[in-house]
Amino acid sequence: MDFHVHSRFSVDCETDAEEMVLSAVEKGLKGIVITDHVDFNPLDPGCGKYDYDSAKAEIERLKAAFPQISIGFGAEVDYSRLWRDEVAETVVGRTWDVVVGAVHSVNGIPLELRKAYEGAGIEAAITGYFREVGAMVEDDMFDIVAHVDIIKRYLERLGFRWSRECLLNEAGPAVERIASGGRYLEVNTSGLRQEAAECFPGVELLAVYRNAGGQKLVMGSDAHRSSDVAAGFAEAAAAVVRAGYRGRAVADSLILS
Numbered sequence: 400m401d402f403h404v405h406s407r408f409s410v411d412c413e414t415d416a417e418e419m420v421l422s423a424v425e426k427g428l429k430g431i432v433i434t435d436h437v438d439f440n441p442l443d444p445g446c447g448k449y450d451y452d453s454a455k456a457e458i459e460r461l462k463a464a465f466p467q468i469s470i471g472f473g474a475e476v477d478y479s480r481l482w483r484d485e486v487a488e489t490v491v492g493r494t495w496d497v498v499v500g501a502v503h504s505v506n507g508i509p510l511e512l513r514k515a516y517e518g519a520g521i522e523a524a525i526t527g528y529f530r531e532v533g534a535m536v537e538d539d540m541f542d543i544v545a546h547v548d549i550i551k552r553y554l555e556r557l558g559f560r561w562s563r564e565c566l567l568n569e570a571g572p573a574v575e576r577i578a579s580g581g582r583y584l585e586v587n588t589s590g591l592r593q594e595a596a597e598c599f600p601g602v603e604l605l606a607v608y609r610n611a612g613g614q615k616l617v618m619g620s621d622a623h624r625s626s627d628v629a630a631g632f633a634e635a636a637a638a639v640v641r642a643g644y645r646g647r648a649v650a651d652s653l654i655l656s
């Protein structure tokens with residue numbers, strides 16, 4: 400089951416949702432959740448572009464057309480305390496099968512921009528990012544926390560020197576809260592295809608989640624093209640085992656209507 404893929408309803412993706420579903424069928428998955436971006440950051444090109452009605456109609460059509468696979472109508476909702484009221488209104492007023500929460504900014508500045516790290520410095524950016532993740536978890540509006548330490552992607556991509564110890568220290572409390580709140584933690588495999596060369600989160604944070612009693616993991620490829628559906632799932636499963644999990648910790652049974 401792949402809980403995190405995009406389609407044409409995301410501004411950064413040109414693949415039809417049907418192609419994603421066909422890829423999931425070909426790969427023998429039990430299910431796939433189409434989680435297009437719902438953006439609120441005025442600095443993000445996707446801000447205000449998500450078309451809920453069209454996305455819902457298309458996913459409903461696919462559910463009827465492909466009864467052999469479980470298809471979820473999901474959303475990847477961009478969270479920040481700066482626009483949390485808009486997020487709350489959106490999440491309450493719409494009906495998705497699965498809502499994935501994600502932080503993509505620090506102090507409202509997208510993580511991919513160098514200016515998110517200038518001024519106060521790298522450690523302050525890491526602290527600020529995980530403070531936002533912690534606030535999102537406290538707010539408790541989402542089923543799944545996506546790519547919890549994705550700031551690694553941008554620290555690597557922008558060529559910064561950063562401390563893994565700092566990242567783990569700052570991330571730990573947020574990850575523990577995901578576990579104690581009973582929310583799902585996503586093992587996002589996009590990092591395996593990129594500079595970070597490991598999942599989001601890495602093995603150490605998976606172990607933090609496990610030690611805090613977390614038993615709800617889902618896999619998400621974050622695919623933006625059909626060939627990446629379920630990519631890296633075997634490596635992710637190995638990371639889950641390295642983090643100390645035994646048996647079936649990885650859920651493929653989030654309720655899909």
Ligand SMILES: [Zn+2]
Pocket residue numbers: 475501503545546
């Ligand atoms: Zn994301």
Ligand SMILES: [Zn+2]
Pocket residue numbers: 403405475621
């Ligand atoms: Zn995504």
